[in-house]
Amino acid sequence: MTAVELLRAELTRAARELGAPDPIEPALDRPRDPSFGDWTTNLAMVLARPLGMKPRDLAEALIARADLGRAGVRVADIAGPGFINFRLEGAAVAGRLVEVLRAGAAFGTSDAGHGTPVVVEFVSANPTGPLHVGHGRQAALGDAIASLLGSTGWAVSREFYYNDAGAQIQKLGASVQARIVERAGGALAIPEGGYHGEYIAEIAERYVAEHPGDPAGHEAERVREFAVAALRVEQDRDLQAFGVRFDTYYLESSLYTDGRVDETVTALQQAGDTYENDGALWLRTTAFGDDKDRVMRKQDGTFTYFVPDVAYHVTKWRRGYTRAINVQGSDHHSTVTRVRAGLQALRIGIPEGYPEYVLHQLVTVVRGGEDVKLSKRAGSYVTVRELVDDVGRDAVRYFYLMRRADSQLSFDVDLARTQSEENPVYYVQMAHARMSGIFRVGEVDPASVTGVGVDFGLLTEPDEWELINALVDYPTMVSAAAVALEPHRLTTYLHETAELAHRWYHRHHVLSVEPALMAARLTLARATQIVLGNGLALIGISAPERM
């Protein structure tokens, strides 16, 4: 048992002896100010009312009854309105570095998920244009969430859903066709709601070059397929540049060709919550929390987009994913209720909260002090590729993950470019590089540092204790971030820990001190290197040995 666990047990026993009603679960937190101690509890304040005592008196009684020495507590004192602060023995704090060294790359992982299959769907852009900065945020978020789940014991699959069917694709084809005709000297208007971007003209040019038999673009279907294929290739390149890989790609068109859309409609009709009205087929989604019923099959006989959406999520369930997470822009949030309602209406045992959603607020791009309009159809946007080329993959990823998903993100391209050298990501990477530098200069193999035979009592500097506490808290932070599906906790943690590492590095030397202390500090340098490296790897950012 670690010191914290022993401490919690002792406090529980003491509280029970004082007559506190079960359940007693003393909260042990890190104090806001590290000088207060290693751990703090508000137990005396929580129990003051039920026990009819003043918080500070109760705190004294708790301290007197608990066997704090057994938990490695050196000092316990009462502060403020009734906090009890604990300072542990040096060896109890620093000795935990051994856990980090022993686990190495596995430090911070757990089996909380018990190998349960979970599918994380993200990006899922229509193949109607290159990936823009909003997709970039999804790519960073989705990939990091998948990594978090993977490192906490879930069997994760990253999935990309291509909306390669429907009206938007028709318009894409027609748009390209219009450009082809234009090149041939004719005139054909780009359809209402079509695509005007430069890339449309480029695709038209390539089509003509590769299809000499159809210089005027008469073969509409072939043009459309060519455009979709071309854009998928482009999107794949963008994702590759960003370092994101998917395990599976699911095509919306396949839902039609293999009959799953029809099956789903039939199943919904049989389940009983559908009705016909005005020549359309409706689903009674209001029975499942929606504010109005939704059309499934339009008057013209085609399906609304939400039908294949439901069919698609049925496949996730059927493929064994008892948990599904969708990362989407908040502009799609109206689909949440609808898709869930459709799945519930099938009555096939899918849980109510299936799938889970991580909705992120939109990304605005600022360039030259002004907002850049992100409109695919007007042909003006900033792509992920541009961003990555400008400031680098690591920086882009880090920037995307610095903020909570549900806070708006304004990406100042100029700032990201000009300040690339003072980018926060370099701060974290530099801390890792500095730890690596110690081993390089000292000609010590990091892998040889095991902590065996080290006198951890020699690590007595407050700077060292703060750093050690941060390092051993890493697994707790990862677990919490995974449960909350909040990768931004990682960047926050990494920055804080890097700050402690820089300070320690600056104030205390490792290689120029007596051998016993050097051995102890090498374990700290090694543990820091491991934790920063593991954290960066988790969010897909490199951890350089030198910079």
Place this chain on the structure above:
RNA sequence: GCGCCAGUAGCUCAGUUGGAUAGAGCAACAGCCUUCUAAGCUGUAGGUCGGGGGUUCGAUUCCCUCCUGGCGCGCCA
């Protein structure tokens, strides 16, 4: 009008599920390189946590209400 998400330092944003004197980066100002990388460290300044009520030992955090901004509210995706 209804729903979702936000409002914290000049700017961009954190705030460990209700705790102590609210933090970081950038921007501003003042210092620190003969020692493992100055892509670093130290210090100063900067706040009615959108406003107002409520819940309790205690609220940036929970509840109510108003204000402001973003996004939704199609037989578009």
